[in-house]
Amino acid sequence: MKIPLISRKGKLEIGNGLLIVGKRNTIVADFILDTGSPETIIPYEQAVRLQVDFKNLTKNEGMTRLIGGKFYSYNYSKIKFVFAQDNKEQHKEEFTKEFPVTILKPTSKKNKDKVESMDIPIIIGLDFLLEKNYTLYCDINKKETYLEKKI
Amino acid sequence: MTNIQLLTGSIANLRWFNESYPEIEQKFKGKFVAIKDEQILENSTSFDLLMEKLEKKGENSDELLIKRVSPMNEITIF
Numbered sequence: 613m614k615i616p617l618i619s620r621k622g623k624l625e626i627g628n629g630l631l632i633v634g635k636r637n638t639i640v641a642d643f644i645l646d647t648g649s650p651e652t653i654i655p656y657e658q659a660v661r662l663q664v665d666f667k668n669l670t671k672n673e674g675m676t677r678l679i680g681g682k683f684y685s686y687n688y689s690k691i692k693f694v695f696a697q698d699n700k701e702q703h704k705e706e707f708t709k710e711f712p713v714t715i716l717k718p719t720s721k722k723n724k725d726k727v728e729s730m731d732i733p734i735i736i737g738l739d740f741l742l743e744k745n746y747t748l749y750c751d752i753n754k755k756e757t758y759l760e761k762k763i
Numbered sequence: 764m765t766n767i768q769l770l771t772g773s774i775a776n777l778r779w780f781n782e783s784y785p786e787i788e789q790k791f792k793g794k795f796v797a798i799k800d801e802q803i804l805e806n807s808t809s810f811d812l813l814m815e816k817l818e819k820k821g822e823n824s825d826e827l828l829i830k831r832v833s834p835m836n837e838i839t840i841f
């Protein structure tokens with residue numbers, strides 16, 4: 613099973629779109645693959661679209677810094693990612709309590725405005741590749757980049 | 764709309780966005796855009812304002828591809 617990626621402006625983006633199935637709704641989104649990120653991250657704007665109820669979430673200790681912004685982080689497990697494979701069929705990956713996604717929320721309005729202009733995408737981190745057993749194939753020169761999972 | 768329909772639509776919209784980027788950048792540089800049926804449905808300088816505009820239009824923003832149009836020479840390193 614292969615999920616194609618495309619290289620655009622130096623970033624590896626999913627080539628075939630992505631859906632996030634939340635507790636309340638399903639949203640269309642896109643993501644980048646970042647092997648430098650230890651965690652899979654959903655930015656605040658997308659969490660708002662997913663109607664995540666922050667009041668019922670426990671804030672993780674400490675703060676997270678990303679491209680100059682400060683964020684509170686929350687673990688969240690009530691979602692699934694839906695990818696389109698190279699044959700256009702859908703493939704779902706579920707986040708569980710044992711393997712939650714991280715939601716980042718700016719620590720202040722000032723921070724929110726600052727990071728909003730940077731348009732933080734959904735970031736697929738190394739944890740996702742490890743936990744879900746994906747292999748990353750990447751030959752930028754040949755334009756062959758994809759995630760592969762043996763099913 | 765089913766997941767397959769949403770995915771198919773998002774594939775088309777993403778492809779259109781990437782292919783049309785030079786023209787989109789000229790018109791909407793620095794703005795957030797909502798894409799539907801391979802067209803810019805709405806735009807705004809902020810994400811929150813864009814959501815408000817879509818709500819006023821009665822659009823279901825869940826099904827739209829939301830992107831910020833960053834200038835071609837702007838690179839963000841995460």
